[in-house]
Structures are given as structure tokens and as C-alpha cells.
Amino acid sequence: MELSHRITKEQAAKEPFPISILSLTVGAFAIGMTEFVIMGLLPNVANDLHVSISSAGQLITMYALGVAIGAPILTVLTHRIPQKKLLCLLMILFILGNGISVFAPSYAILMGARMITALTHGTFFGVGAVIASNLVRPDKRAGAVSIMMAGLTIANIIGVPLRTFIGQHMGWRSSFGAIAIMGIIALIGILIFIPHIRNDKPASIVKQISALIKPKLLLYLLIGALGNAGLFAVFTYITPLLVQVTGFAEHSVTWILVLFGCGVTIGNIVGGKLADWKLMPSILGLYFTICVLLTLFTFTIHSPIAAVVTIFLWGAASFAVFPGLQVRIMSLAQAAPALASTSSHSAGNLGNAAGAFIGGWVITHLAITALPWVGAVLVGLALILGFACYLAERKPANA
DSSP states (O other), X not given: OTGGGEEEHHHHTTSSXXXXXXXXXXXXXXXXXXXXXXXXXXXXXXXXXXXXXXXXXXXXXXXXXXXXXXXXXXXXXXXXXXXXXXXXXXXXXXHHHHHHHHHOOSHHXXXXXXXXXXXXXXXXXXXXXXXXXXTSOGGGHHHHHHHHHHHHHHHHHHHHHHHHHHHHHTOHHHHHXXXXXXXXXXXXXXXXXXXXXXXXXXXXXXXXXXHHTOHHHHHHHHHHHHHHHHHHHHHTTXXXXXXXXXXOOHHHHHHHHHHHHHHHHHHHHHHHHHHHHOHHHHHHHHHHHHHHHHHHHHHHTTSHHHHHHHHHHHXXXXXXXXXXXXXXXXXXXXXXXXXXXXXXXXXXXXXXHHXXXXXXXXXXXXXXXXXXXXXXXXHHHHHHHHHHHHHHHHHHHHO
């Protein structure tokens, strides 16, 4: 039985999109729910564990830092473990972390449980992206990564209304219990559907780190971080923008964010197909589109209908760029694709944190209405760096 599931990369790539990728999507959905669900439950957590709202907010901050710093370290330390076995171990750790969260008697134990799940986040997406790209033909790699990532984007859509319902009716601990059950379902799917792919002998830790610190690859990680910074400089403060500037009632913002999530999911799938068609032109074209949309948002934010349309398109374009950028980063680190993929998520999380900080500074020193064009500037920097890389890569080809 074991031998029948042990296949080569060439055999795995016969089907355009094997059902095994969907088991990765379920895992991504569970991990996405862990990341997003706590945001709507902070008052409940703070009251139950007798801490301040600001202290409860550190559960989000430390999770992001766990993804950014811990995930690449864990990926390096586990690089010799076969990929399917590593995914199973990560999901077991994920289930354990959420199980502890259900019964956590104190803030410190809940924080520790969040850190455990944060470690699985980046490494799961890093290894999962490598597996997904190896299960399909080379011309379908970005599409395969986008299908896996769809779990994260769908979690964003469902997480908004679900965390509100859970917080009001079932208590915050129940939400972590439900996520642990999702983790068990994902683990079963991985055990049944993910094949054992024969990989080349893993590179040493020194070779992996050497592959990661190439100037061109680091530049692409910076491009991803800048793009995320532009996204989160605006998205972090989207509720006060829509309430104070556009004039929406606060309860309406939830459904606007659900619409944003729908745009995110559609953009993620379309972005994968665009990247499989033309990788770098699609990445640059999408960054340009995001710059235009954020610039327009400076004006459309004053009109309810125009603002909602812009938010939907902005969400679609912002997440459409991720599959292609992920594949590009993985291809640049041939000796360490899993580490490069994980580092891409780390850079993205650092960009998220930087964007939130920059957005707060803009509100304090400029005005809340300046957020969209500041976001456009940050994404514009990513576009300039990406275009410079593209021109530098084309010169040797033309020569």
C-alpha cells in the first residue's frame, strides 16, 4: 500500500489539478481561521482571562512574529523530513496548539498555544506550495499554488461573520475547538490523498541559507514585503475609513469586508492563471493595477457605491499577485524552495506589521484620508523594484 503512493515528481505532474491539492486547501483554510478568528474575539478573551484589550491584542502581534521569525527556522531544522511526513507533523502540532487554546486557564498558556500554531503557519504554506507545484505540470504551478492559497482567502470571508457569531453565542473557546476539528479533517486528507513524492537528496543547511541570501531573491522578498505594507497600511484602518469618511454605519462594514474577501478569493484564482500564462508581466501588471486602484480610492472613498466597487477590485488585484510572486521566489531558490516559500510568508507578515505601523503614523501626522495614496506609494516602490529586476533579467536574454 505504501509503495503505491510513492511516486516521482514526473508521475505526479500528469494530472492538471489532482484532488490531493484540495487537502492542502482544507489545511490552509484551518490555518487561516486560526489567524483571523481571534481578531473578533479580543473583548471576550480579555474579559475571560482578566487582561486588558491591549494585552489581548498582543496575541495577534506575537502570532505574526511567530510566523515571521519562527517559521523559517523550523523549516531549516526540519528540511530532512520527507515532505508528506512533515505536513502531518505540522497538522498534529496545529491541532495540539488549538486544543490547548480551548482549555487554556491563563493568558500565558493561551499565548504559548498561539505561538505553537504560528510556527505551523508559515512552514505549512511553504512546504505546501512546494508540494502543490510538484503535483502538476510546470505550466500549471502558479495555478496549483493559488488553489492551495484559496483556503486562506475563503477563511478570510467566512471568518468575519463566523467569529462574530461565535463570540456572541458560543464563547471564544468553542471557536478554537472548531478549528482543531478542521485540523483533524485536514490531517486525514493529507494522509489519504497526498502522495509520497520522491525528492532529490535535501541540500545542507548551509546550502539552503546560501540559496536564500542571493541578492535577487532577497530583492523579491522585499518586493513582497512592500506590496503587503501598501495593502495593510490601508486595510488595517478600513473600518474607520468607511465609517468616518464614507459614512457607512459600523454594522455595514462587516458585509463590505465579506465582499472584499470575495474579491480576494476570485483574484487569487485568476492571479494563478495569469502567472501560469505570463509570470513577470502579470506580477508587474497587477502591481500597477493596485497602484491605480489605491490612487482612485483617495477620491472614491467619499462615495459609498464607488468606494465599495473600488474595495472589491482592490482586494482582487492585491491577492492576485501572490501566487505568481510565490512561484517566482521558489524558482530563484532551486536548492531550498521550501525555505524560500516560507520566507516569502515571513516577509509578507513583516510587511503587514510595517504597513499597520505606517498607517497609524499617517493617521497621526497627516490625515486618515491620506491612507490610500500612501498605500499606493508603497506598492509603487514594489512595482519599481520589480520592473528593475525584470529589465535586468531580460538583458542577458536579449544579448
